[in-house]
Structure formats: C-alpha cells, structure tokens
Amino acid sequence: MVGWTPGRTHVHSKVSSVLLAAYEELKRSAPGKVFVYGETGWKSGGLFKPHKTHQNGLSVDLMVPVLLQGESVPLPGSMLNRYGYGIEFDNEGKFGEYLIDFEALGELVYQIDRAAKTNDLAIARVIFDVALQHHLWATSRGSYLKQSVGFSKQAAWVRHDEHIHVDFAAPCDRM
Numbered sequence: 634m635v636g637w638t639p640g641r642t643h644v645h646s647k648v649s650s651v652l653l654a655a656y657e658e659l660k661r662s663a664p665g666k667v668f669v670y671g672e673t674g675w676k677s678g679g680l681f682k683p684h685k686t687h688q689n690g691l692s693v694d695l696m697v698p699v700l701l702q703g704e705s706v707p708l709p710g711s712m713l714n715r716y717g718y719g720i721e722f723d724n725e726g727k728f729g730e731y732l733i734d735f736e737a738l739g740e741l742v743y744q745i746d747r748a749a750k751t752n753d754l755a756i757a758r759v760i761f762d763v764a765l766q767h768h769l770w771a772t773s774r775g776s777y778l779k780q781s782v783g784f785s786k787q788a789a790w791v792r793h794d795e796h797i798h799v800d801f802a803a804p805c806d807r808m
Contacts, residue, residue: 647754648691648801654748655741662744666705666737669696671718671796691757691801697722698737701730705737708795720795724764728795733765739772742797746782749801760785760798 652670659668671694696708709731714720726733746756759782761769770779778784785793 647752647803648693651745651748651752651754651801652693654752655744658744658748659741663737663740666698666734666740667707668698668737668741669707669710670694671696691803693799693801694796695741695799696796698734698741699728699731700734701732705734706731718795722762722765722795726765726768733768735768736772738797739769739774739778742769742778742782742799743774745799746778753803755802756782757800757802758783758785759800760793762793763788 656668659666696710699706699708708720720728720731722728722731722733726735742756742759749756761784763785766784769775772778
C-alpha cells in the first residue's frame with residue numbers, strides 16, 4: 634500500500650479499520666499486487682477542494698492498480714501529473730505502457746465491501762468511470778460487484794478513470 638499526499642489522508646476511525654482489514658486480506662487474495670491510496674480528507678474535516686465530498690471522513694480515493702509489462706506497479710504519480718489524478722486512461726484502460734489491472738481492482742472493491750460489512754459500515758457508492766465498468770464486470774468478482782455494490786451509473790463531474798471514489802455510510806449515535 635502506497636500513498637502520496639500527507640495531510641490530506643485522514644478518515645473516520647471505522648473507515649480506517651475497514652481499509653486496513655481490506656488491505657490485510659489483499660496480501661493473501663492478491664499477493665504481489667500494488668495498491669495506492671489517494672486523498673481522503675483533512676484531520677478536522679470540512680471543505681476539501683477540489684472535492685465536493687471528503688468532508689466527514691467517510692470518503693476515500695483509491696488509485697486504480699496498474700500493470701506495466703505484466704507486472705503490478707504503483708500508478709505513476711508526481712506533482713507533474715497531479716499525483717496521478719491527471720492521468721487519462723482510454724476506454725480500454727490503457728495509458729501509454731500502463732494498463733489498469735481490473736482483476737486487482739475488482740478484488741480491492743470486493744475486500745473493502747466485505748471488511749465494511751464486518752465493521753458496521755456499508756459502501757454507499759463507488760464512483761468509477763462508466764465507460765470502464767464493463768471491464769470490471771468481466772473479472773472474477775464482477776458479478777458480485779455488479780449485484781452487491783452501488784456503482785455510479787452516470788459520468789461524474791470529474792472523470793474517475795485513474796481512481797475510484799468510495800463513499801461509506803456509517804450509522805451515527807445520537808448526541
């Protein structure tokens with residue numbers, strides 16, 4: 634697990650537990666695969682530009698896992714490509730020599746969904762580029778994901794091809 638943006642990666646404690654459990658399971662279910670997390674939110678919450686969400690610790694961006702010449706590698710990220718957010722994959726999931734590892738992406742979302750259910754959370758929605766979703770449905774986890782996880786059905790205001798956005802739903806205690 635690799636991340637890029639210090640200070641912009643705070644989440645609700647239950648979301649942290651879910652992600653840590655999912656990544657721990659990915660060590661077994663997707664050995665050798667590289668996963669990169671993106672932005673989540675400020676420690677104190679609140680407005681988180683340029684995102685419309687990410688204000689309460691329940692939203693996370695996870696970069697798509699990629700293959701380079703058949704090997705799992707981190708999505709290339711630097712200030713020059715806005716830490717990966719500036720990358721544009723085509724409708725086949727290609728960017729130059731890089732290819733989205735849809736099988737690993739499907740496993741990632743599956744493990745997050747499983748971990749959420751055991752940590753009293755739910756995935757409220759996953760935003761992922763609609764034109765690329767059919768590649769995800771073709772994976773070994775595709776049928777489960779299509780039936781059990783709410784994916785975006787229309788294009789978001791910013792294309793989500795280099796990352797997925799996950800919103801969690803958490804039951805809150807009364808104050």
